[in-house]
Amino acid sequence: xxxxxxxxxxxxxxxxxxxxxxxxxxxxxxxxxxxxxxxxxxxxxxxxxxxxxxxxxxxxxxxxxxxxxxxxxxxxxxxxxxxxxxxxxxxxxxxxxxxxxxxxxxxxxxxxxxxxxxxxxxxxxxxxxxxxxxxxxxxxxxxxxxxxxxxxxxxxxxxxxxxxxxxxxxxxxxxxxxxxxxxxxxxxxxxxxxxxxxxxxxxxxxxxxxxxxxxxxxxxxxxxxxxxxxxxxxxxxxxxxxxxxxxxxxxxxxxxxxxxxxxxxxxxxxxxxxxxxxxxxxxxxxxxxxxxxxxxxxxxxxxxxxxxxxxxxxxxxxxxxxxxxxxxxxxxxxxxxxxxxxxxxxxxxxxxxxxxxxxxxxxxxxxxxxxxxxxxxxxxxxxxxxxxxxxxxxxxxxxxxxxxxxxxxxxxxxxxxxxxxxxxxxxxxxxxxxxxxxxxxxxxxxxxxx
Amino acid sequence: xxxxxxxxxxxxxxxxxxxxxxxxxxxxxxxxxxxxxxxxxxxxxxxxxxxxxxxxxxxxxxxxxxxxxxxxxxxxxxxxxxxxxxxxxxxxxxxxxxxxxxxxxxxxxxxxxxxxxxxxxxxxxxxxxxxxxxxxxxxxxxxxxxxxxxxxxxxxxxxxxxxxxxxxxxxxxxxxxxxxxxxxxxxxxxxxxxxxxxxxxxxxxxxxxxxxxxxxxxxxxxxxxxxxxxxxxxxxxxxxxxxxxxxxxxxxxxxxxxxxxxxxxxxxxxxxxxxxxxxxxxxxxxxxxxxxxxxxxxxxxxxxxxxxxxxxxxxxxxxxxxxxxxxxxxxxxxxxxxxxxx
Numbered sequence: 030x031x032x033x034x035x036x037x038x039x040x041x042x043x044x045x046x047x048x049x050x051x052x053x054x055x056x057x058x059x060x061x062x063x064x065x066x067x068x069x070x071x072x073x074x075x076x077x078x079x080x081x082x083x084x085x086x087x088x089x090x091x092x093x094x095x096x097x098x099x100x101x102x103x104x105x106x107x108x109x110x111x112x113x114x115x116x117x118x119x120x121x122x123x124x125x126x127x128x129x130x131x132x133x134x135x136x137x138x139x140x141x142x143x144x145x146x147x148x149x150x151x152x153x154x155x156x157x158x159x160x161x162x163x164x165x166x167x168x169x170x171x172x173x174x175x176x177x178x179x180x181x182x183x184x185x186x187x188x189x190x191x192x193x194x195x196x197x198x199x200x201x202x203x204x205x206x207x208x209x210x211x212x213x214x215x216x217x218x219x220x221x222x223x224x225x226x227x228x229x230x231x232x233x234x235x236x237x238x239x240x241x242x243x244x245x246x247x248x249x250x251x252x253x254x255x256x257x258x259x260x261x262x263x264x265x266x267x268x269x270x271x272x273x274x275x276x277x278x279x280x281x282x283x284x285x286x287x288x289x290x291x292x293x294x295x296x297x298x299x300x301x302x303x304x305x306x307x308x309x310x311x312x313x314x315x316x317x318x319x320x321x322x323x324x325x326x327x328x329x330x331x332x333x334x335x336x337x338x339x340x341x342x343x344x345x346x347x348x349x350x351x352x353x354x355x356x357x358x359x360x361x362x363x364x365x366x367x368x369x370x371x372x373x374x375x376x377x378x379x380x381x382x383x384x385x386x387x388x389x390x391x392x393x394x395x396x397x398x399x400x401x402x403x404x405x406x407x408x409x410x411x412x413x414x415x416x417x418x419x420x421x422x423x424x425x426x427x428x429x430x431x432x433x434x435x436x437x438x439x440x441x442x443x444x445x446x447x448x449x450x451x452x453x454x455x456x457x458x459x460x461x462x463x464x465x466x467x468x469x470x471x472x473x474x475x476x477x478x479x
Numbered sequence: 480x481x482x483x484x485x486x487x488x489x490x491x492x493x494x495x496x497x498x499x500x501x502x503x504x505x506x507x508x509x510x511x512x513x514x515x516x517x518x519x520x521x522x523x524x525x526x527x528x529x530x531x532x533x534x535x536x537x538x539x540x541x542x543x544x545x546x547x548x549x550x551x552x553x554x555x556x557x558x559x560x561x562x563x564x565x566x567x568x569x570x571x572x573x574x575x576x577x578x579x580x581x582x583x584x585x586x587x588x589x590x591x592x593x594x595x596x597x598x599x600x601x602x603x604x605x606x607x608x609x610x611x612x613x614x615x616x617x618x619x620x621x622x623x624x625x626x627x628x629x630x631x632x633x634x635x636x637x638x639x640x641x642x643x644x645x646x647x648x649x650x651x652x653x654x655x656x657x658x659x660x661x662x663x664x665x666x667x668x669x670x671x672x673x674x675x676x677x678x679x680x681x682x683x684x685x686x687x688x689x690x691x692x693x694x695x696x697x698x699x700x701x702x703x704x705x706x707x708x709x710x711x712x713x714x715x716x717x718x719x720x721x722x723x724x725x726x727x728x729x730x731x732x733x734x735x736x737x738x739x740x741x742x743x744x745x746x747x748x749x750x751x752x753x754x755x756x757x758x759x760x761x762x763x764x765x766x767x768x769x770x771x772x773x774x775x776x777x778x779x780x781x782x783x784x785x786x787x788x789x790x791x792x793x794x795x796x797x798x799x800x801x802x803x804x805x806x807x808x809x810x811x812x813x814x815x816x817x818x819x820x821x
Contacts, residue, residue: 086633087634088633091633091634092634267783270794274746277667278778278793279781281485281488281489281778284481284660284662298635301637309645309667311646315662316659363551364551367550367551371556373551
């Protein structure tokens with residue numbers, strides 16, 4: 030047997046090398062959970078894991094952003110074992126126990142999307158590159174959500190979308206790394222149309238004012254299709270710039286258009302402004318075509334109802350969630366949120382809180398932060414105890430399927446937080462739709478080294 | 480016909496705001512020769528006078544209920560504004576009418592701000608090129624808006640219309656049209672009337688008072704007025720204060736129509752300059768005429784029938800008109816010979 034310099038035999042070298050290869054190639058997958066951990070963006074290696082929350086702290090949707098920030102703060106507190114635990118106590122999956130995520134303490138950084146896609150992408154990029162976030166969440170605009178989830182797909186960072194309601198988010202613009210808990214415009218149409226038909230009849234002429242970006246377009250298309258299926262006629266559809274402020278020039282033509290319903294496909298301050306100005310113009314007290322004139326806001330939130338005040342009375346819309354829902358999970362969250370911030374949570378706060386918990390749970394179930402495994406843990410995940418009944422994170426389009434709330438502005442609110450009332454809960458099977466309806470491709474699972 | 484009339488009213492309403500702001504802007508230019516890019520910030524500061532006044536009126540005494548709980552289990556806080564406690568029904572009226580009452584706060588505050596701005600900063604730039612004046616006043620505008628942002632945050636702060644002025648007037652029936660065909664919100668009519676009265680007041684002040692006569696003389700020939708032993712600088716400082724008041728009042732009364740935020744001034748600044756340029760630099764009647772003209776044209780451009788022919792024309796019509804006016808009439812509609820031509 031040939032001897033190498035230093036007394037090593039070839040057999041010894043081969044044995045050592047073979048053992049080394051086995052150790053390097055196999056042992057991590059046996060002994061170390063998260064064996065893929067070396068090759069993905071912002072792999073948390075210390076005692077902490079950083080999440081990035083990107084919200085509209087300024088701009089037309091700033092109220093939602095402020096409430097999202099509160100919800101994220103509360104979610105992180107609960108994940109780290111603080112407070113009363115909120116929905117961790119009611120969530121059907123019991124993996125998250127208040128010990129951070131995979132034993133790492135959760136920290137977070139925040140960014141301002143300024144309700145704009147460019148600012149949102151810049152902020153998200155900064156959080157990925159500078160702050161090392163492993164997951165991004167938040168936002169209150171579909172334009173922002175689509176822009177950020179596109180970036181997240183490139184960088185291999187999971188995006189748990191905040192409030193985004195466009196059909197495109199989980200339709201033609203869906204991404205493997207993007208997940209939406211919030212419902213979509215199509216589901217709003219499905220939930221709202223039967224109520225509109227019942228309350229206002231089938232002989233109606235509708236005029237649409239619509240925010241000129243992806244959410245507005247799909248919202249208009251969905252509610253238009255749903256109301257036309259009832260027998261309504263669409264008189265006119267008019268696009269308005271986001272953040273227009275003064276809508277008087279758009280409202281004036283409604284008066285003599287022959288319409289007897291105004292549908293405001295607006296959100297945030299835009300909806301508050303367009304609704305209050307419509308009421309100022311006397312639309313709600315008006316008669317047209319022998320019927321009372323009606324205003325409809327297909328997507329509405331408590332925050333907008335508070336902003337619009339009495340103008341909201343009697344007006345129908347839809348919501349993802351209602352803080353007054355009687356189920357145990359909703360009450361647990363409302364109690365935690367109310368005790369900490371002195372006000373009930375909005376639907377934007379709810380969806381962001383739930384998304385953060387769902388991500389943490391998926392990591393725990395996957396046993397790793399490695400994004401492709403976390404994505405697989407979220408895909409097809411069925412859960413309950415988050416305030417929307419039995420819920421499915423559909424694998425085909427990353428859309429959560431759950432109940433939808435049809436709401437109406439209260440005539441006699443008991444407080445400023447009590448301006449919306451759930452008039453019908455549309456069950457999941459009714460609000461369901463085909464995953465291929467809005468097209469798109471999810472794209473690859475591949476993790477990226479950012 | 481009704482639709483056209485309704486858009487005409489809309490245009491007058493917008494034009495009222497443009498004219499009020501542009502009037503102050505052109506007054507400063509005509510008297511002091513300063514291109515004041517901080518004028519939009521004065522409009523914004525006026526709006527925040529209304530916000531501040533309402534906040535003062537709605538300061539609340541908070542007591543915690545011993546028996547009632549919130550839905551989330553905390554003791555219920557009962558809040559009663561001090562104004563209601565101290566003044567009873569009159570306190571409620573004060574809060575309800577906080578926007579028009581805040582004019583009383585806005586006039587002295589805006590006068591002080593205007594005079595301080597002119598004496599503290601702008602007077603040092605009288606003899607400097609217009610480019611430097613623009614830079615320094617634009618910088619001042621940014622400082623002012625950031626100060627407001629730090630105190631009031633970035634979000635718009637809605638201000639309510641007084642309860643008796645909520646709703647719409649049947650303007651069409653006043654003019655013999657069919658009932659309910661042309662309705663217009665009461666507060667917008669109030670704003671239009673307010674702007675007409677204020678503009679009329681400014682013209683009357685300049686036309687029928689000795690002070691106004693000296694100012695007009697100073698605008699025409701500053702040196703000769705100075706040679707007559709009249710301290711024209713002091714009068715021009717007061718005119719700067721008056722311009723600040725005009726912008727401030729326009730801002731106060733606009734708050735129920737558009738919830739103010741720190742950026743409000745910038746939103747109006749560019750349009751106001753276009754109004755001044757179209758009307759003619761330094762021409763007071765030109766600023767008023769151009770304000771109403773551009774408001775009306777912008778309103779008509781947003782009609783569906785117009786946009787069906789030229790999409791998005793409502794977003795560019797004002798600038799298009801400015802280009803046409805400058806090409807065909809470089810001094811503006813009512814511009815004076817020699818102004819900005821040397």
